[in-house]
Amino acid sequence: xxxxxxxxxxxxxxxxxxxxxxCTNLNQEAIQTPQTPATQNSDKPAISSLPxxxxxxxxxxDDLFNPPRGDVRLAVxxxxxxxxxxxxxxxxxxxxxxxxPFWEPDMVVCSGDMVAGQKTSLTEVQVKAMWTAFDDHVAxxxxxxxxPFGFTIGNHDASGxxxxxxxxxxQQERDLASEYWNDPEHDPGIEFIDKNEFPFFYTFKHKDIxxxxxxxxxxxxxxxxxxxxxxxxxxxxxxxxxxxxxxSHLPLYAVAxxxxxxxxxxxxxxxxxxxxxxxxxxxxxxxxxxxxxxxHRGKLQLLHTGIIGSGPRPLIDSEIPPFKAITxxxxxFDSSELxxxxxxxxxxxQLIEYKQLPRFLTGHNGIVLRRDVEYQDLNADEKAICxxxxxxxxxxxx
Numbered sequence: 001x002x003x004x005x006x007x008x009x010x011x012x013x014x015x016x017x018x019x020x021x022x023c024t025n026l027n028q029e030a031i032q033t034p035q036t037p038a039t040q041n042s043d044k045p046a047i048s049s050l051p052x053x054x055x056x057x058x059x060x061x062d063d064l065f066n067p068p069r070g071d072v073r074l075a076v077x078x079x080x081x082x083x084x085x086x087x088x089x090x091x092x093x094x095x096x097x098x099x100x101p102f103w104e105p106d107m108v109v110c111s112g113d114m115v116a117g118q119k120t121s122l123t124e125v126q127v128k129a130m131w132t133a134f135d136d137h138v139a140x141x142x143x144x145x146x147x148p149f150g151f152t153i154g155n156h157d158a159s160g161x162x163x164x165x166x167x168x169x170x171q172q173e174r175d176l177a178s179e180y181w182n183d184p185e186h187d188p189g190i191e192f193i194d195k196n197e198f199p200f201f202y203t204f205k206h207k208d209i210x211x212x213x214x215x216x217x218x219x220x221x222x223x224x225x226x227x228x229x230x231x232x233x234x235x236x237x238x239x240x241x242x243x244x245x246x247x248s249h250l251p252l253y254a255v256a257x258x259x260x261x262x263x264x265x266x267x268x269x270x271x272x273x274x275x276x277x278x279x280x281x282x283x284x285x286x287x288x289x290x291x292x293x294x295x296h297r298g299k300l301q302l303l304h305t306g307i308i309g310s311g312p313r314p315l316i317d318s319e320i321p322p323f324k325a326i327t328x329x330x331x332x333f334d335s336s337e338l339x340x341x342x343x344x345x346x347x348x349x350q351l352i353e354y355k356q357l358p359r360f361l362t363g364h365n366g367i368v369l370r371r372d373v374e375y376q377d378l379n380a381d382e383k384a385i386c387x388x389x390x391x392x393x394x395x396x397x398x
Contacts, residue, residue: 047059050101050102051098054098057095057098057102057349058099058102061349064349065342065351066102066103067328067340067342068330069330070330070331070339070340071207071331071332071333072106072206072207072208072331073103073104073105073107073328073329073330074105074106074107074108074328074331075100075105075107075108075109075326075327075328076109076111076285076326076329077108077109077111077305077326078112078287078288078305078307078308079113079154079305079307079308079309079311080110080113080114080134080138080308081113081114081115081156081309081310082116082309082310083116084117084118084119084122085117085122085130086116087130087133089133089309090308090309092308092309092324092346093137093138093308093309094137095346096308096326096346097138097141097142099326100141100142100147101145103328105147105328106147106148106206106207107147107148107149107150108142108147108148108150109149109150109151109245109247109285109329110149110150110151110152110287111151111154111247111248111249111285111286111287111288111305112151112152112153112154112155112156112157112216112217112248112287113154113155113157113249113287113288113309114134114138114151114154114157115127115131115133115134115156115157116130116156117130117156117157117158117159117170117173118155118156118159118170118173120169120170122172124172124176127172127173128180131176131177135186139186139188142189143187143189146189148188148189148190149190150190150204150206151199151213152213152214152215152216152247152248152249153177153199153200153213153217154217154249154287154288155217155249157177157217158170158173158174158176158177158199158200158217159174159217159218160174160200160215161217161218162218174200177199178200181198181199182198190204190206190211191204191205193205193210193232193237194232199213200215201214201225201228201229203237203238205237205241208241208242208243209241209242209243209245209331210237210238210241210244210245211244211245211246212232212233212244212245214229214246214247216248216250216286216288217249217250218250218263219250219262219263219264219266220267221266221272229275230275230279233275233276234279238279239279239280243282243283243331244279244280244281245281245282245283245284245285246276246283246284247285247286248266248284248285248286249286249288250264250265250266250286250288251265251266251284251286251287251288251289251302251304252265252269252272252273252297252300252302253265253269253295253297253302253361253365253367254289254316254361254364255291255293255295255304255315255316255361255368256289256290256291256293256304256314256315256316257314257315257316258290258313259289259313260363260364261364262364262365264289265363269365269366270366273297273298273300277298281300282301282338283300283301283302283303284301284302284303285303285305286302286303286304286305287305287307289304289313290307290311290312290313291304291307291313291314291315291322292304292306292323292325292327292343293315293357293370294327294341294343294354294371295368295369295370295371296368296369296370296371297367297368297369301339301371302368302371303327303329303341304368305325305327306323306324306326306327306346307324307325308324308325308326309324312324315357315358315361316361316362316363317358317361318357320356320358323345323346323347324345325343325344325345325346325352327341327342327343327344328342328343329341329342330342341371354370354371358370359373359378360373360382360386362385362386362389362390365394366390366394366395367386367390367394375395375396383396
């Protein structure tokens with residue numbers, strides 16, 4: 001009997017030893033297992049590794065969000081200029097450029113208005129001084145950081161407006177813009193495909209993405225240039241790319257008060273959209289409206305870029321106060337959506353969420369849906385608002 005008790009104690013002790021050893025190993029494995037991306041933001045650079053001016057901004061902001069990186073990351077800016085002829089920039093312009101090391105974009109994209117022209121009284125000296133100031137504040141820091149800069153010309157850079165005789169009203173500004181950008185010292189660092197008419201009409205590529213920039217500084221693209229657009233979009237370089245993006249200054253559709261009118265958007269937007277959809281252009285990036293709105297119409301994504309310069313505008317029929325914004329676009333080639341937007345209020349650096357913005361906007365030339373809303377998602381009252389203000393074609397042609 002004693003022997004049996006003794007044997008039972010030995011077996012029990014051995015079992016407890018094995019159990020204790022197993023628990024110890026499990027605890028060690030738990031400690032050594034890395035945190036998942038959901039609980040560890042591996043994309044966020046160490047503050048100590050950032051330039052001093054970037055550190056200062058990051059430290060002044062409560063837990064500045066850095067989204068998960070995609071296959072390609074773009075930082076999208078627009079409308080940097082101040083008053084006519086100005087060589088000064090609002091603080092948000094410098095703030096945006098100084099924050100780029102935090103986001104570490106593969107490229108910066110600008111949808112125009114880099115300087116403050118479009119005034120015939122400006123002298124050659126004044127226009128050149130504006131481009132020098134732009135270089136100091138924006139282009140030179142990007143070159144020094146080896147960040148490519150893809151852009152389009154805006155109406156304040158080199159307006160394509162023409163007089164009665166068909167000549168450019170702002171020929172001097174167009175000549176000086178071309179002179180600045182074709183100077184080898186101002187190389188934007190992009191891989192050109194076609195630069196024969198750079199900086200007005202050109203194409204380039206970056207990491208399997210085909211980019212086109214057209215002169216959307218006015219509301220019409222000339223017929224001969226539209227032929228070039230279609231030929232470029234139909235080319236093997238464009239069609240074999242994993243994604244196609246067009247950069248314009250004027251948008252296809254109006255989204256902002258004060259710019260909801262003919263001439264402040266591209267003419268014949270439905271025809272242009274049909275053509276872009278035909279060649280599977282994914283995103284149309286634009287500026288000029290001075291308001292951020294992440295929209296779409298039909299299959300075409302419409303990124304109305306927020307302003308970082310002077311004069312933000314309110315969205316159409318919206319009580320949301322106007323704000324300045326910058327958008328980080330992460331592109332994931334394996335995602336059905338392809339793009340993810342992370343947009344910041346440039347004054348506070350707080351995120352601008354989709355739900356904070358109207359579900360749709362009814363500009364004079366057509367409805368624009370927020371990018372997470374489809375037309376069939378609108379309720380009867382919402383559809384009625386659009387039809388009453390516009391008509392069935394401009395509301396439901398999705």
